[in-house]
Amino acid sequence: MPSSIQLTSTGRLKHFLTVSGLSKDLLTEILDTADSFIEVGERNIRNVPLLRGKTIVNLFFEASTRTRSTFELAAKRLSADVLNINISTSATSKGESLSDMLQNLEAMASDMFVVRHAQSGAAHFIANSVTPGVAIVNAGDGWHAHPTQAMLDMLTIRQKKGSFEGLKVAIIGDILHSRVARSQIRALNTLGVDEVRVIAPDTLLPKNLESLGVKVFNHLEQGLVDIDVVIMLRLQRERMQGALLPSEQEYYKLYGLTREKLKLAKADAIVMHPGPINRGVEIESEVADGNQSVILDQVTNGIAIRMAVMSMAMSGQSEQVNDDAMEQAR
Amino acid sequence: MKIEILNGQRLTSNGQWEQFDNIRIENGHILSIDSGDSNFVPERIIDAKGCLVAPGLIDLSVSLREPGANVNGTIDTETAAAAKGGFTVVCSTPDSSPINDSKAVTKLILELSKRENNCRVYPLGALTKSLKGEQLSEYASLKDAGCIALSNAFNPLQSLIVTQRCFEYAKTQDLCVFVNPMEPSLHQGAIHEGKVSTIVGLQGIPHTAETIAVAQLIQLAEATGVRLHLSQLSCAGSVQQIQQAKNTGINVTADVAIQNLLYTDQTTESFDGLFHCQPPLREEYDRLALIAGIKNGAIDVITSAHRPCEAAAKLMPFAETAPGMSTIELVLPFAQQLAKHSDLPLSTFIKSMTSNAAAILDLPNPTVERGAIADLVIFDPNIEFTLAAENLISKGKNSPYLGQELIGAVRTTMNQGRISYSLNPESLT
Numbered sequence: 001m002p003s004s005i006q007l008t009s010t011g012r013l014k015h016f017l018t019v020s021g022l023s024k025d026l027l028t029e030i031l032d033t034a035d036s037f038i039e040v041g042e043r044n045i046r047n048v049p050l051l052r053g054k055t056i057v058n059l060f061f062e063a064s065t066r067t068r069s070t071f072e073l074a075a076k077r078l079s080a081d082v083l084n085i086n087i088s089t090s091a092t093s094k095g096e097s098l099s100d101m102l103q104n105l106e107a108m109a110s111d112m113f114v115v116r117h118a119q120s121g122a123a124h125f126i127a128n129s130v131t132p133g134v135a136i137v138n139a140g141d142g143w144h145a146h147p148t149q150a151m152l153d154m155l156t157i158r159q160k161k162g163s164f165e166g167l168k169v170a171i172i173g174d175i176l177h178s179r180v181a182r183s184q185i186r187a188l189n190t191l192g193v194d195e196v197r198v199i200a201p202d203t204l205l206p207k208n209l210e211s212l213g214v215k216v217f218n219h220l221e222q223g224l225v226d227i228d229v230v231i232m233l234r235l236q237r238e239r240m241q242g243a244l245l246p247s248e249q250e251y252y253k254l255y256g257l258t259r260e261k262l263k264l265a266k267a268d269a270i271v272m273h274p275g276p277i278n279r280g281v282e283i284e285s286e287v288a289d290g291n292q293s294v295i296l297d298q299v300t301n302g303i304a305i306r307m308a309v310m311s312m313a314m315s316g317q318s319e320q321v322n323d324d325a326m327e328q329a330r
Numbered sequence: 331m332k333i334e335i336l337n338g339q340r341l342t343s344n345g346q347w348e349q350f351d352n353i354r355i356e357n358g359h360i361l362s363i364d365s366g367d368s369n370f371v372p373e374r375i376i377d378a379k380g381c382l383v384a385p386g387l388i389d390l391s392v393s394l395r396e397p398g399a400n401v402n403g404t405i406d407t408e409t410a411a412a413a414k415g416g417f418t419v420v421c422s423t424p425d426s427s428p429i430n431d432s433k434a435v436t437k438l439i440l441e442l443s444k445r446e447n448n449c450r451v452y453p454l455g456a457l458t459k460s461l462k463g464e465q466l467s468e469y470a471s472l473k474d475a476g477c478i479a480l481s482n483a484f485n486p487l488q489s490l491i492v493t494q495r496c497f498e499y500a501k502t503q504d505l506c507v508f509v510n511p512m513e514p515s516l517h518q519g520a521i522h523e524g525k526v527s528t529i530v531g532l533q534g535i536p537h538t539a540e541t542i543a544v545a546q547l548i549q550l551a552e553a554t555g556v557r558l559h560l561s562q563l564s565c566a567g568s569v570q571q572i573q574q575a576k577n578t579g580i581n582v583t584a585d586v587a588i589q590n591l592l593y594t595d596q597t598t599e600s601f602d603g604l605f606h607c608q609p610p611l612r613e614e615y616d617r618l619a620l621i622a623g624i625k626n627g628a629i630d631v632i633t634s635a636h637r638p639c640e641a642a643a644k645l646m647p648f649a650e651t652a653p654g655m656s657t658i659e660l661v662l663p664f665a666q667q668l669a670k671h672s673d674l675p676l677s678t679f680i681k682s683m684t685s686n687a688a689a690i691l692d693l694p695n696p697t698v699e700r701g702a703i704a705d706l707v708i709f710d711p712n713i714e715f716t717l718a719a720e721n722l723i724s725k726g727k728n729s730p731y732l733g734q735e736l737i738g739a740v741r742t743t744m745n746q747g748r749i750s751y752s753l754n755p756e757s758l759t
Contacts, residue, residue, distance in 0.1 A: 020529070099645050119647035120531040121601030129645070141647075143531030182531055206528035207536075 005127055007316075009323060014316035015127045015136040016309045018145040019186040027154070027190055033308035034155050034301070040077060041303060050311045051080035054111040060139070061087040061117040066275055066299060067139050067149070071114045074306035083110070098122075099129050106131060112314060113137070120144035120179075133321045135313040137306075143179050149274050150183035152305040154191060156298050157229055160270050167193040170223050170265075171214075172255060173233030173282055174204045176244075180274045181233060182212075189213045199223035200255065203244040220255050224264040232257055232273045235282050248281050258284040262292065270294045331373050331747060332356050335708065338378030340698040341385070345677045353383065355704045358747035363700055374749075376742055378708050384680045385696035386418025386449075386705035386743060388687035390508070390585055391481075391561055391633040392658060394420075394451070395725070397438060398427035403638040403725040405439065408658070409448035411724035413751035415634070415658045416707035416740045417449050419693070424456040425483035431456035431467040436475035448750055449743075452478035452691065454508060457496050461485040466496060469503040478691050481508035481561065484608055486517070490546060497556035506557040506690065510609070511543035511568070520649040522564075522595040522610040530599060532649055535610050541567040548575045551582050559690055560584040562635055564609035566619030573628040583690050584628070586620045587635030588664055589655050591672070593617075597730070603644040603651030604730045607635075621674050630686040632679060634658040638726020656726030660717070662709050663736040676711075704747035713739040715758035 006015040006022075013026065040048055056075040060068055068084065075082045085105075105113070112135040115123050120142030127136040140146040154164075161167060169188055175181045175198050188196045189212070198209060199217045209216055217223030224230070235251060245251050257271065271283075271293045279285045288295060333355040339347040340363070354361040354370050361370070392412065395403035412420050422439055424430040430439065436453050443451035455477030459465045463486050472480070480500055487493045487509075500507045516539035521527050523534025544560060548571060551558035563569065563586050572584045589607050594614050597605040605611060623629035637654025644651045657664070665679040684696045696705055714737050719727040739758060743751040 097642065097645070098647070099642075117647065119649055121649075122647040124601045125645075125647045141531075142649075143533075145531065179531055182529070207523050207534065208525040208528050211525045212528065 005124065008320040010319070012316040012319060013309070013312045014320050016147055016313050017123045017127055017136065017138045019147045019150055019183045019190065020145070022190065024190050024192065027151070027187060030151055030305070030308050030312065031155050031158060033312060034151070034304040037077075037304040037307040038301070040307070041300070046077050047079050048077065049079045051075065051078040051314055054080045054314060055109060056080045056082050056112045056114060056310065057105055057110045058082065058084045058114045059087065059105070059116070060085070061122070062140070064116055064139070066302070067116065070299070070302040071139060071306050074303050074310060077303070078307055078311055098125070102126060102129060106134060110134065112310065114139050116140045118142055132324065133317050135317045137309055137313060140179055143177050143182070145183045146179040147183050148302070148306055148309060149180050150187040151309070152298055152301040153184055153231065153272060153274070154187050155301045155305055156272065156294050157270070159297070159301070160294055161228060164188070164191040164193045167228045168195045168197070168226055169193050169229040169231065170197040170199055170227045171231045171233065172199045172220065172223070172257065174235055174239060175200050175209065175233070176204045176206050177236065178233050184231060185212050185214055197223050197227070201245070204239070220261055221264060224261060227265040227269055230257065230262070230265055230269055230271045232271065232283050234274065234276060235278055252281055256280075256282055256284060257287050259286055259290070262287055272298060275299070332371065333374045333376065333744070333747070333749075334370070334372035335376045335378050335383060338381045338383045338708065340383040341677060341680060343697045343699055345681060347382065347677065353698070355744070355747050358704055360698065360700055360702045360704050376708065378741070380710060380712060381741060382709045382711060383698055384707050384709065385684040385698055386707050386745065387416045387661065387680070387683045388419040388691070388693070388696070389417055389634050389636070389658065389683070390421050390631055390687055390690065391423055391587075391635050392420040393425070393637045393654065394422045394439070395638060396426065396442060397435065401640040401725070402643070405442040405451070406446045406448075407723060407725045408636070408638060409443060409446060409451060411636070411659045411722070413448040413743045413745070414723050414740060415661050416709060416743050417658065418705040418743065418745045418750070419450045419452060421452045421454050421478060421691070423483045424454050424481055425461060425485070429456050429461050430454070430477070431459050431461070431472075433468070433471045433475040436472055436477050440476050449745055452476070454479050454481040456480070457482040457507060458487065458492070463487040463492060466499055469499060469505055473503055473505055479506040479508055479559070482510070484510055486512055486514035490550070493547070494550050494554060497550055497554040497558070501554055501556040506559055508559045508561045509547055510561045511540050511547055511563070512609070513539050513543045516542065520606055520610070520653070521598045522612045524595060524613055526595045526599050530601065537565045537567055537612070540565045540609060541571065544568045544571050548580060548582055552580045555581065558582045562587045562590070562609055562633065563620065563629065564590050564612050564616060566616045569619045569623035569628050572623070573626070576628065583630045585631035585633045586624065586629050588632055588657055588661060589635065590620055591617060591632065591668055591674070592664060598648070601648045602730070603646065603648055604655065604728055606648060606651045606653045607655060608653040621668070621672050624674060624682055625678060630682065630690065632682045634661050636724070638724045639728045640725070641727060644728055654728065655730070656722065656724045656728045659722055659724060660729070660731060660736065662707075662740060663738040666711060666738045704744050706744040707740055708742040709738060710741050711738045713737070713758065715739065721757060
């Protein structure tokens with residue numbers, strides 16, 4: 001099963017691949033742990049020695065600024081050694097297979113890989129092929145999952161709204177190609193919000209989405225009514241080419257979040273966006289920079305969330321390795 | 331060689347299992363059944379107590395992988411695997427390397443298959459040059475060299491006018507055309523489009539990628555009068571269309587790959603590349619419609635769709651893995667599973683892989699009756715074993731059944747009266 005490979009035999013986190021299959025308690029533990037690290041970020045000396053002596057490899061097969069930097073900062077604040085590998089200029093371009101490359105990196109005594117890859121399931125594949133004791137954190141795989149992004153969003157929602165109960169959340173935009181949306185839907189439903197809505201034209205919606213526990217709306221005006229949390233998704237420019245949308249102008253007209261449209265949501269609704277923002281395509285500048293926007297809080301929370309999952313996964317791995325050794329000794 | 335098989339049950343021509351005392355084989359044919367003639371002195375006696383004796387199986391679609399990169403398989407290994415599975419005849423798909431679009435490649439395949447003589451290989455010739463879907467290949471030469479039918483494997487035809495002309499020219503040469511129906515613009519992705527593709531975030535292949543192509547192909551078959559065989563259907567909607575076409579007298583037949591009867595897209599939720607198949611594994615209602623189609627005759631044949639892959643081909647993120655499963659050795663244990671869990675009688679299964687397949691290839695109807703060619707499989711339905719990679723003769727160890735328990739094993743395969751496979755019981759422990 002997709003979920004069980006990320007848990008130890010006692011149900012603790014040892015990889016962080018997807019939100020799917022994780023319990024409400026475990027997600028809450030991640031949020032609580034992250035809360036405790038927020039305080040670290042506010043100190044003059046921002047490091048804690050939790051991962052001292054550990055080597056964390058940031059393995060990014062896709063370009064990323066924000067995610068990679070926050071993972072790097074998070075690792076450094078946990079006192080780990082960090083190696084950044086930009087794959088486009090490295091091994092696989094020489095024809096080396098992914099599994100061979102991993103074996104080589106493991107031979108350098110790496111303890112954790114933070115992986116971003118264009119293929120859905122890449123993080124699962126890597127978690128299945130590394131030796132026990134090595135933790136995998138998914139920093140985004142294809143359209144499948146971006147669990148640390150979802151969790152930093154959850155942390156932001158909890159900070160601003162106090163709890164998840166009774167909340168109505170709308171995710172707007174390109175759900176089809178969005179790993180962020182898939183992880184958010186799972187996390188929101190597990191944490192017990194009242195309602196998750198997605199708002200998009202059918203061309204940007206995957207099939208049978210209702211089975212994930214969401215309400216589907218095609219029109220922004222209808223979907224925004226009564227909403228507490230508005231999550232905008234980035235619209236990639238190449239979507240115009242595949243006949244998914246006619247133009248950025250029409251998209252903005254129908255799905256762009258403007259001050260006017262935002263008034264349809266609750267007065268105290270917050271506006272979120274995983275970044276990078278396309279101003280004037282999915283969101284009006286005044287909304288992105290306005291007082292309902294929590295976009296920069298999300299970035300700050302990203303460091304704490306990544307510290308939380310890295311420290312939890314590493315301790316889960318150590319625990320599992322010890323348990324396995326005890327088991328063998330018996 | 332004179333062979334005597336004792337005390338089993340044979341599959342009769344009318345699809346019943348019937349107890350026999352002896353089946354005697356001489357000169358490649360079944361000499362007698364339950365004969366009391368004491369003058370017959372067999373050189374070999376096979377005790378088939380508790381076993382089922384059926385005609386040797388025929389597979390319409392096997393990737394032998396040779397000529398080509400031999401890491402995936404060779405004609406020697408894959409035909410040996412076929413014999414172990416109970417097959418006496420296999421059709422080789424034209425997507426070898428080089429592609430089988432010329433007399434020379436056809437002859438090479440035939441020559442190599444005769445070296446070990448594990449089973450009879452009937453090559454499928456390429457429907458278009460280099461399987462590019464653009465130009466006709468030389469059908470007359472291919473037929474002359476030994477191709478039994480034509481196929482474009484998993485390669486799309488570029489336009490309907492090309493398809494129409496392929497059909498017209500194939501009809502002129504009196505060749506049956508195998509087509510794997512797919513509309514290429516909709517056939518993008520590695521798994522079925524549905525709830526699972528939504529969950530795992532992989533691009534999905536919708537039902538319409540197949541059903542639209544089926545509709546077009548049936549109309550072109552009707553218009554041209556070609557003998558059309560639709561290969562490896564995966565959708566309930568395709569079964570329905572075939573049934574309608576048959577009801578209106580259109581000359582069309584169809585097969586289904588065994589993996590589409592065994593599994594659904596649910597298996598792909600764990601990103602396990604072993605379940606990456608083409609066509610994709612679809613939903614439970616598709617699986618059930620395919621099984622119903624076999625039972626009611628809409629679908630004529632089950633194929634192993636055997637596609638051996640080296641280990642590295644599956645060690646990648648799901649969408650990058652090579653599609654296909656190594657299946658041919660385990661077809662009868664699978665058939666028993668389908669009989670037990672999906673209400674598909676073993677005799678119906680075997681009929682689809684024997685007389686129905688033979689009819690499509692214009693081969694004599696295989697039977698276990700007096701005077702028939704001694705193409706036989708002796709199957710022990712009770713042997714239980716756990717599948718290990720080293721049990722597989724095929725170079726492709728890409729089976730999701732590794733480590734699982736299976737029931738039933740072929741004891742002996744006989745090809746024109748010659749024993750082409752014989753089980754070593756120790757090999758299963």
